[in-house]
Amino acid sequence: MHELSLAEEIVRMVESSAARDHFSRVATLKLEAGALAGVEVAALRFALEAMVPGTCLEGAAIVIDEPPGRAWCNACATEVTITTRADPCPACDGYPLKVLQGDALRVVDLVVVEE
Ligand SMILES: [Zn+2]
Numbered sequence: 019m020h021e022l023s024l025a026e027e028i029v030r031m032v033e034s035s036a037a038r039d040h041f042s043r044v045a046t047l048k049l050e051a052g053a054l055a056g057v058e059v060a061a062l063r064f065a066l067e068a069m070v071p072g073t074c075l076e077g078a079a080i081v082i083d084e085p086p087g088r089a090w091c092n093a094c095a096t097e098v099t100i101t102t103r104a105d106p107c108p109a110c111d112g113y114p115l116k117v118l119q120g121d122a123l124r125v126v127d128l129v130v131v132e133e
Pocket residue numbers: 091092093094095107108109110111112
């Protein structure tokens with residue numbers, strides 16, 4: 019499962035910032051999984067929750083935002099919202115569109131427990 023390796027990567031990244039920045043517990047991990055990132059958010063959450071016991075993320079709130087896909091249509095010269103990378107422009111059926119936003123999975127915030 020794709021989400022399992024993404025979750026592993028996220029946990030590894032947070033653990034290495036914990037080692038670097040000397041914290042041992044995280045209160046909130048906030049992620050952004052764009053609608054075009056190809057990530058199944060429920061599966062990602064499930065994989066993360068299965069992995070966090072024994073790490074600095076144990077007990078942390080995991081927040082996953084799902085920003086919509088935004089793209090630029092050259093034909094209309096407008097920014098439009100799309101739900102998959104293969105979508106044509108919703109206004110003019112133009113294709114291809116240039117993806118502007120919503121195609122990434124990333125950590126947007128990490129709130130650390132002060133000790
Ligand atoms: Zn268009």
